[in-house]
Amino acid sequence: MAQSTRATRTLEQAGIAFSLHAYEYDSTADSIGVAAAHALGADPGQVFKTLMILADGKPACIVAPSSGEVSMKKAAAAFGAKAATMMKPADAERLTGYKIGGISPFGQTRRVPVALDETAVLWDAIFLNGGQRGLQVRLQGDDARQLLDAVLCDVAA
Template identity: 40%
Template sequence: MTPAIDKAKQARIEYLVHEYEHDPAADSYGREAADKMGVDPARVFKTLVVGEGKTLFVAVVPVLRQLDLKCLARAVGVKKVAMAEVGLVERVTGYVVGGVSPLGQKKPLPTVIDASAETAGTIFVSAGRRGLEIELSPRDLAALTGASFADIAK
C-alpha cells in the first residue's frame, strides 16, 4: 500500500485501485494511464505542484489539458505561481514525480481540483507511484485533501 491508498482506506470511502505496467519511455504518464486502463482520458487527472515563493499548492487537472497558472493563482488568492522544482516536489510530497498523488502527502498542501471533475461520477488520480491509480469520487478527493474546485485548466 501507498500513503494515498492508506488515506483512502482509513477514511472508509469507496475507491478502486488500478495497476498497469508503466513504460519508462512514455512521454505522458497521464495519457499512458488512460490508454493502459482503457478509460476516457477526461476522467484521468494529473497532480501538479506549484509555488509562490516558499508557499506550495497542488493542482489536480485533466491529463489532456494544461494547468492555467493565472487561474490557479486567482483560485488560491496569490499574485503569481510557477511550477515547483522536481527535487522540492519529491521532498515535500514524499512521492516521485510522475507518481505524485494528491492524497497522503508528507506535508498536506492547499489543493485545487479543476471544476471539470465535478461532473464525473469518479475520477482517476495517481495512487502514489507510476503505474498505480486510485479511482474515487471527486467529492471524496476534495474532502480528503481539503480541496476546492475551480476552473484551472486550459
C-alpha cells in the first residue's frame, strides 16, 4: 500500500501533524467507515466519512461521523442550498480523483466547498480517509477544518 497519496502530500505541504493508519479494507461491509473504525480499534464516531453531494446541483463535500446518517436537508442548509442529493459514484470519482471507498477530503483534484460535522472538534483527534482504500489519517479536527476551510455544522440525520 502506498503511504504517500495526494491527501498525505496535501497535509504535509500544509504542515499539519498527522499519523497514518492502514487497515484491511472490506468492500462488502455495510458501512465502510464503521468497518474501518472496528479494524482500527477506534470509536465509529471518531472515524469520519467523506461524502460527495450536489447542493442545488453544485458539487460539495460533507465530512461526517461514520457512525451515523447524514441529513440531506441539513447538508443543503450548510451550503445555503434548498436541496442536496448524493453525487453518483462515477461523478464523485471523476471530480475528486479518488476511488469510492478511498475518497479523502484532502487533495481532491477539484476543490469544492466542505461542511464538517461539528463533532469533529470534540475529539482529541479524528480519522479521515487518507486517499486510498484501507488508509486513514489521524489528525486534530480543528486542523482538518482549517485546511479544508470547512463550515462547521450539524449534519446528522
